Amino acid sequence: MSTIGIEHGPTTHVATPGGERYDILKLERVKQAHIPFYPEQEGVTADGNTAAAIATLQMWRALIYPGFPITPSTKWIETVAAKVGAQKGTKKRVKLLEAEHAVADYMVGAGAACRDLIFSTATSSVGLDHMTETTRSLGASGLGNVMIINVYRATANFPLCIEGDPSDAMAHRDDGFIQICARGKQQIYDTVLQAPCLGMHPEIMTPTMPGYYGIKDSHRNARFIVEADTAVHEFQDRWLQPCHLPGTINGDTAMGNCVTSRHFQGFKINQKRRIERVLDILPQIGADFEKTFGRPGLRFFDETAWPEAGPVDIAVVGMGPDYGTFESVREAWAKKNDVSVSGLALRLLNPFPRDAYREKLQRAKVVLVVNQAHHSGRGHLTLDVADALAGIEPQPRIVSAFAGMGGADVSEATWEAMLDEAKDALTTAPRQPYMVFHEGARL
Amino acid sequence: MSSFKEIATKDSCFRAGSTLCPGCMESVAFQNIGRVTDNGVKTIFTIGTSCAEVSTLAFPNVVAWGRGDESSDDFGKSFSILHNVFESAPTLAEATRDVADALTDCGALDRPVQIISTGGDGGAFAIGLRTLLHTIHRRARVTIVILVNEIFANTGFQYSPATMPYADTSTTPAEGAPGNMNPPLDYIHLAIAAGAGMVAQLSPAHGKMFVKAVERSLEVEGTAVIFVPAPCISGWKFEDGQTVELALLGARSGVFPAFMWERGKGGSVKDCSLEASERPDVVDFLAMQRRFAHLVQRDKVTGEVKPKPGREQDIENLKGWVQSNVERMYSLANLK
Missing domain, CATH: 3.40.50.970 (Thiamin diphosphate (ThDP)-binding fold, Pyr/PP domains)
Known part of the structure; x- marks a missing residue:
């Protein structure tokens, strides 16, 4: 034309x-x-x-x-x-x-x-x-x-x-x-x-x-x-x-x-x-x-520390600049706790790339989802991730966290507190459907 | 300027098949505007949600718009129409104008376009007053046509800010109550004050004046606004075949006087005397519509129209409002 x-x-x-x-x-x-x-x-x-x-x-x-x-x-x-x-x-x-x-x-x-x-x-x-x-x-x-x-x-x-x-x-x-x-x-x-x-x-x-x-x-x-x-x-x-x-x-x-x-x-x-x-x-x-x-173009998500193959203990799903704080604490926290930790930073929010998340997260034993927006339930991202993981056996446990609400910084201490909860979920079910974290503590 | 006869033979961009009520003034207005715009210039209409939209732009049923039975090879005959939410038509028109101008400025478009925004008084004066006034204020080079039927006709004949005093609407009922008691918004003055280049209040009942005004609106600098008094057969509740007669009587009696004004030149009130004694009695206008059935009644034997018992003072009040309305229009005509 x-x-x-x-x-x-x-x-x-x-x-x-x-x-x-x-x-x-x-x-x-x-x-x-x-x-x-x-x-x-x-x-x-x-x-x-x-x-x-x-x-x-x-x-x-x-x-x-x-x-x-x-x-x-x-x-x-x-x-x-x-x-x-x-x-x-x-x-x-x-x-x-x-x-x-x-x-x-x-x-x-x-x-x-x-x-x-x-x-x-x-x-x-x-x-x-x-x-x-x-x-x-x-x-x-x-x-x-x-x-x-x-x-x-x-x-x-x-x-x-x-x-x-x-x-x-x-x-x-x-x-x-x-x-x-x-x-x-x-x-x-x-x-x-x-x-x-x-x-x-x-x-x-x-x-x-x-x-x-x-x-x-x-x-x-x-x-x-x-x-x-x-x-x-x-x-x-x-x-x-x-x-x-x-x-x-x-x-x-x-x-x-x-x-x-x-x-x-x-x-x-x-x-x-x-x-x-x-x-x-x-x-x-x-x-x-x-x-x-020569720079990464559009993707469904940015990946952090995913091995070529095999399971990971904890997979983190988050978005925005606070995810960078997770990237900075990840290696030391994983070493200290002797678990493997990977992450996905959301890029495509809508339409939610459900299959791509499913493919990645089915390799995790626990998925820690960090929600930063007000939601009347378990969190927007949590529901999307839960949907992506539906029907997978064994089902990765989902730890749903709210952190950084109201624009608060998600500090290193807050990330560590959330990761501690995710680690507990490797052996026992999460204590609550969702938890709220702020300034380094679970509220 | 084309002659009235010449315009009458043009190919209107408003086509047969709309589902507007038989007797609706909107279709008469569209038919006339459609002919005036058959002038060799690409025509683009924007339209807010209204009777006019839902009744003329129905896909896959009749889309009652387009010039000719098929698209012409001549771009100057081509026609487009865009609808968005109730209040948006002036902004859509302004955006279209800006894009055309920007393309022309780059040398990417070398043919002119003419742009007409249409909507009802509900969309323009209630939910859309902001967009109406700001598009005028920015002097957008478009023609804005507002079909004033004094109600939200499309949604069930509710009160609008253009509803005249004492009118029975579905939200200002006259049963056990006086009907609407809010004087209408002074929309003509608002349009002038906002910076319009041309403001008219005319219906096709004043045929020559109407088409001349539409034709002029396509030429003036800045925004041209044409308020079209539009008797609504369903909402005003009058008899078949009385649309034009009612529009003329409403204009001549002073309810919505014919008015034409241009910035820098001033204007005039047409076909409506300043003196009440020289105008038709507004009571005759009221008597043709059942929305005023609580105020007046017609003697079945003599045909004489009289106030209903106990409503004499209301009629006097209404006549007072009409006189002030006419005086206001004469004052506005003196603005430059």
Whole structure:
């Protein structure tokens, strides 16, 4: 399918399952208009919000950046505004809306107008909540060119606190977005670059929500590599082809229709089928990214100390930057207690890669699952892991822990306390369905 | 500007087969807007959830939109429509405009597009007042058409912020109560104050004026807002065939005067005298609708319309509101 339109007069068009599609957009002109932010690869020291902003700015398909401030969780929109404002001759635009809900609505309009451009924004906590009516529409929309960067923060405003725990991300798991958790500035940058390749894949066409922990990752600085804009383009262009479905500008189409029950049911099934394809496509994109840039690309999870084969005593499942503290205490604690300990740091939150977890965790005698978000039961991740392990004989014992709630640091002492409980579970059943840990102690 | 006759022969993007109630003013408005937009420019509609959406955009049943029986090879004839939640239509339109402009700025799109947002007064003045005013405030180059039927018709004829005084709605019942006692939101003034480039209150009952206003709205700088008084046969409870007559009477009696205004030029009230004595009696407007059956009654023998016993003061109050409404519109016309 060509992106070359003709200059004047009647234009050709082709029928698609979504309507008629006119060959009217000259996308190569958008690419040509892109002024590189980073002509060469460069080492940068910055916080996570800046890393995410740089990644979105480097995409030639990103022309408009809609946003609404969410203080202090992310200054993504402020950073984008400053860099776009400072770049003379740029065609990129910042769009300031009046509320997060308006941003989400705007993304529907913009994403539908041109399905070949990428529209990203960033939000957090109650900002994401305020978007919810439309994020759930977006999740079903097929607009994979929409990306909402979520800076994890508890959604409760009563009481109000700015610290980051992933309650918001967990609360929005059913919005229909592909949710990917990043930890560390490099992973944030790399994840944002890859996310549209996944969301806009013709078999997936589902919006993405890359995320990272508030304060711990959003506000703390670290060194990371920024690739040259041209290298970013080459990578994304391998994965992003002109959308086969029409947008409202280049199409003769109707979107967001009111449908009969029968068609709605089929639509929802199709939505589920499309997001399931993430489990096949994500590793391919991740592998290509690694081959291109020499850094790990998208994965279902990061692995820690898994032997090639054979059982492990304890497997830890966690997410976010506090998992790094586990990595630092793991070896010494394992040696001291004479047990083997491995770990999985979650990367793909939604859809949950159940089979991949099952394959790994069935080798463990005990699985310690660390939940950091409020949950009325045993914990979001615990339920996912339990589901992944269902039917396995012998069933690994699951120790469900809550730690780092409200954005608290999961200290070395807290990790050791949780691992002590996991060790006990090697010989006896966990004493409770779930346990809460804080500041080095089981409460 | 095209002539009225010329526009009447255009190919409307609103097609046959909608399930809007027979006699609904919305379909008449869409038919006319659809013809005006057959001007060689790609047309994109955005629509909030409303009667107009659920009754015209039903897949796989009739999608009553599109220009021609088949898509044309001519891009200037092509048509798209996008629906999202109740309040979103102006923001969707603004986003579409921005994308078109950004593509044009890059040289990636060399054909113009025209963008029209549609929705009801429930979506615009209640749940969607924020989005309406801010899209206007940002001077988005779109036309916003708001079909004002004074109720949430789609969800069961509940009160809306545009409901006129004493109207019987399902949430301001008139049985044992006076009906709605909240004066309507001054939405015309709000649109002007928010920065609209053009504001009109016109229905297709004023045919020429209506199509001229729609045509003008596609040309003005900034946001053009057209409030379309839309008699709702099911919610207002009037007889078949009276839609246009009722819309004219409502405008001429001062309930929703025809109004046209442009920034920098000012405006005017059309076909509605400032003097009450020179206007049709609003009581005649009330008498055509059963939503005011608690206020007035028609003598079966003489045909004379009179206040119901005990409702005389309510009628006087309502007439007072109508007069203040007309005076307000004349004042707004003087704004530049």
